[in-house]
Amino acid sequence: MASKKRAVPEINAGSMADIAFLLLIFFLVTTTMDVDKGLLVKLPPWTEEKSEEQDIKEKNIFVVLVNAQDQLLIESEYATLEDVRRLTKEFIDNNGDGTCEDCRGLRDPASSDNPGKAVISLQNDRGTSYNTFVKVRNELLGAYTELRNELATRKYGRDYESLSEGDKEEVNAVYPQFISEAEPVQVGG
Amino acid sequence: MALIKKKKKAETPPLSTASLPDIVFMLLFFFMVTTTMREVTLLVKLKKPQATEIQKLERKDLTTYIYVGAPKNAELGSEPRIQLADQLASVGDVQQWVILQRESINEAERTKFTVSIKADVDAKMGLISDIKQELRKAQSLKLSYSANPAASAEELYKAY
Numbered sequence: 001m002a003s004k005k006r007a008v009p010e011i012n013a014g015s016m017a018d019i020a021f022l023l024l025i026f027f028l029v030t031t032t033m034d035v036d037k038g039l040l041v042k043l044p045p046w047t048e049e050k051s052e053e054q055d056i057k058e059k060n061i062f063v064v065l066v067n068a069q070d071q072l073l074i075e076s077e078y079a080t081l082e083d084v085r086r087l088t089k090e091f092i093d094n095n096g097d098g099t100c101e102d103c104r105g106l107r108d109p110a111s112s113d114n115p116g117k118a119v120i121s122l123q124n125d126r127g128t129s130y131n132t133f134v135k136v137r138n139e140l141l142g143a144y145t146e147l148r149n150e151l152a153t154r155k156y157g158r159d160y161e162s163l164s165e166g167d168k169e170e171v172n173a174v175y176p177q178f179i180s181e182a183e184p185v186q187v188g189g
Numbered sequence: 190m191a192l193i194k195k196k197k198k199a200e201t202p203p204l205s206t207a208s209l210p211d212i213v214f215m216l217l218f219f220f221m222v223t224t225t226m227r228e229v230t231l232l233v234k235l236k237k238p239q240a241t242e243i244q245k246l247e248r249k250d251l252t253t254y255i256y257v258g259a260p261k262n263a264e265l266g267s268e269p270r271i272q273l274a275d276q277l278a279s280v281g282d283v284q285q286w287v288i289l290q291r292e293s294i295n296e297a298e299r300t301k302f303t304v305s306i307k308a309d310v311d312a313k314m315g316l317i318s319d320i321k322q323e324l325r326k327a328q329s330l331k332l333s334y335s336a337n338p339a340a341s342a343e344e345l346y347k348a349y
């Protein structure tokens with residue numbers, strides 16, 4: 001018997017690149033690299049009965065009303081989207097009773113007592129467009145972000161985002177976020 | 190000089206393609222790792238609003254999406270509808286569905302469960318508010334209004 005040791009033929013690796021390309025193109029086509037981003041919001045827990053009247057002074061509530069025509073009414077006065085951020089900041093930072101040492105507000109006695117008591121109430125109509133709602137919500141969040149940033153710069157000389165967790169909490173304690181989204185009503189239209 | 194005299198025909202050596210598979214494999218692995226398959230087919234028209242104060246949703250597995258917009262199928266009218274997973278649904282279905290989605294994730298991480306509302310710019314707040322009420326009933330209180338990043342705040346005012 002001719003039992004000569006046969007040499008195993010080498011596998012041709014030339015087509016390996018083709019196979020890899022095929023896979024690569026498949027993943028290139030199916031891939032979607034969208035990261036979902038959005039305005040993070042916390043809803044109040046559900047209660048069966050009408051929410052009980054809370055004891056909040058009228059001057060500590062900042063009412064932003066958006067009607068079905070996407071028009072804005074802030075504290076009973078017409079306003080545009082550009083005004084929202086500025087007015088909100090003035091309201092939060094007002095520091096009417098002087099207990100907030102880090103605030104730089106106007107100390108108007110008719111406006112909020114301190115940022116810990118200031119509540120922003122966003123009210124909208126059922127006919128308000130989602131686009132406008134998100135923009136207004138964005139401005140309200142922006143007002144808090146700006147105030148926190150300003151405080152972080154004053155206190156630590158850095159941006160809020162670059163602070164450590166502990167420092168962030170300290171800043172948050174000065175400017176806690178109270179934004180309430182009221183259940184919609186038929187404001188008109 | 191001997192060195193200069195050595196004037197052979199200058200032949201360009203053939204480019205070695207031996208490392209080509211390696212390069213391609215590297216790219217392949219990158220895309221394999223970063224890829225996420227499209228989970229649902231959108232049945233509604235979706236043009237997300239723009240915003241500046243947006244935050245990234247870190248954990249996709251802890252997030253559930255609710256799509257709101259006018260149906261792509263014109264026969265279903267132009268009124269914005271809710272899409273849960275792969276089908277259109279009504280407001281009444283939201284609560285049950287969200288509870289089911291939350292049950293499906295690990296108990297230890299259930300508190301981080303977030304619902305992301307991906308709604309069209311033309312949707313009305315009436316429908317969104319109804320969804321919000323259903324989420325509150327389902328005790329699912331973390332919510333995200335999905336939006337695309339805007340370059341600056343001024344850009345938002347212009348479109349207003």
